[in-house]
Amino acid sequence: MPRSIRPDAVLIQAVIAGALSFAHLHDLAAAAGQSGWKAWAYPVSVDLLLVAAWRRLRTARRDRSAWTWFVIALSASLGANIATAGLLDLGHVPAWLRILVAGWPALAFLGGTLLVHSPTTAPTDPVPGDHTEEPAAPDVEVHRTDDPDPSPAPELALAPDPVKPAAPVVPAALLDHARKLAEAHRASTGSPMPADALSARLGLPADMTRAITDQLQLA
Structure with missing residues (x-):
């Protein structure tokens, strides 16, 4: 069912006032x-600018x-x-009124253009009911004391003893050759053959000569 149109005193008053203002502007x-x-276009221009600004x-x-x-x-x-x-x-x-009426179209066009194309500033006030609260940081209690820490300091781990390198293995033939040299030296000089002399005769590294000397003494 369509709603019944009931007369409104405010609406009737607005229509009457608009018609009278329209007629005055036309005159x-x-x-x-x-x-x-042109005379009918002037009241339309004034009323449209008024409505656009409102x-x-x-x-x-x-x-x-605005x-x-x-x-x-x-x-x-x-x-x-x-x-x-x-x-x-x-x-x-008067002439000034004629100039004002003649210049009104350009002024109304400028006002309407600025009202349409001017950016609308966003409201800076907070929207009611839109409160985004940041989580509060937890309270941390800090106690400062001047006393040294009573807990004993951890003991420093002692470095392990260096592992002695294993003695080189002396081949049996080389050991027999060194024994013969040592016996020949004892027979000719009557004293044991020094290790450096044995190393010079054999032309071997010091660790190998030392291993041969140890085995000859143990033997």
């Missing part, structure tokens, strides 16, 4: 030399540009209403 534009359809103010209350163009459009509407109330001779409109 003033016609008296200023704008005839035909809609801008609803989304951005602190927009100075307030400026709202005051300009409101002044144009009020000025036309007052001028056509008998205070101005519409048969002899």
